[in-house]
Amino acid sequence: MDLQGRAILGAHRLRVLLMFFYTVARIMAEQEVENLSGLSTNPEKDIFVVRENGTTCLMAEFAAKFIVPYDAWASNYVDLITEQADISLTRGAEVKGHCGHNESELQVFWVDRAYALKMLFVKESHNTSMGPEATWRLSKVQFVYDSSEKTHFKDAVSAGKHTANSHHLSALVTPAGKSYECQAQQTISLASSDPQKTVTMILSAVHIQPFDIISDFVFSEEHKCPVDEREQLEETLPLVLGLILGLVIVVTLVIYHIHHKMTANQVQIPRDRSQYKHMG
Numbered sequence: 001m002d003l004q005g006r007a008i009l010g011a012h013r014l015r016v017l018l019m020f021f022y023t024v025a026r027i028m029a030e031q032e033v034e035n036l037s038g039l040s041t042n043p044e045k046d047i048f049v050v051r052e053n054g055t056t057c058l059m060a061e062f063a064a065k066f067i068v069p070y071d072a073w074a075s076n077y078v079d080l081i082t083e084q085a086d087i088s089l090t091r092g093a094e095v096k097g098h099c100g101h102n103e104s105e106l107q108v109f110w111v112d113r114a115y116a117l118k119m120l121f122v123k124e125s126h127n128t129s130m131g132p133e134a135t136w137r138l139s140k141v142q143f144v145y146d147s148s149e150k151t152h153f154k155d156a157v158s159a160g161k162h163t164a165n166s167h168h169l170s171a172l173v174t175p176a177g178k179s180y181e182c183q184a185q186q187t188i189s190l191a192s193s194d195p196q197k198t199v200t201m202i203l204s205a206v207h208i209q210p211f212d213i214i215s216d217f218v219f220s221e222e223h224k225c226p227v228d229e230r231e232q233l234e235e236t237l238p239l240v241l242g243l244i245l246g247l248v249i250v251v252t253l254v255i256y257h258i259h260h261k262m263t264a265n266q267v268q269i270p271r272d273r274s275q276y277k278h279m280g
Helices: 003-031 226-264 273-278
Strands: 033-035 046-052 055-073 080-088 094-099 103-110 115-128 131-146 161-165 171-175 179-182 186-192 198-209 222-224
Touching: 033 094, 046 094, 046 103, 055 094, 055 103, 055 115, 055 131, 131 186, 131 198, 171 179
Parallel strands: 179 222
Antiparallel strands: 033 046, 046 055, 055 080, 055 198, 094 103, 103 115, 115 131, 131 161, 131 171, 161 186, 179 198, 186 198
């Protein structure tokens, strides 16, 4: 083989080797995840962390439950009835994920992969009257469930794997560089591959940040959901009104005391004019 042929072969081998290392590095990055749910004091809440290159790039804390309608046989095994399975995301779930500059993804599997949740986050820039503004949001949710799993599904008709997807989703919208926090329940409707069935995803105790994490295992400043802000205002407003009322009462008492003291020191003019001759 001449020198030029050896050079071409060497370059090809180097390209293949680089592609191999790139693929391995990408796989390792996707698998560098941690389930820290055991640290939560809420037994229903899970904590997931995705790390790439030794740095935290996605953190998610939330409790999730799925309401899944399905067809089942009635007791006579002739008629069909609609039942409902309540499926909660349990602790000890398997987790995968990856982070990107504008897209991040979290995948969670539980009950021997009978159930799988995929959440896709995107970061976008918009032009506003105040100039360019960057935000991130939850853009897609996919829930895969197996109706042949006997713990949640009883006598399901056409048992098997089904996939439920969100459509045109724009949830958890948050300014870039901040984390999203919401204690209130939020629902997301998912269209199932099981005909004419809609799966309801219920999220609560949510704290998520899929981009721009500065400190390892630490959320950035929170962006609270409108429901939490309204509830916080409802809790704070009575306290503020009470303080204002108390301040008004104190000011009134002080004014009354000053006025009473000033009038007490004034010379009292007799109303009976006959008493004037004794004055002076």
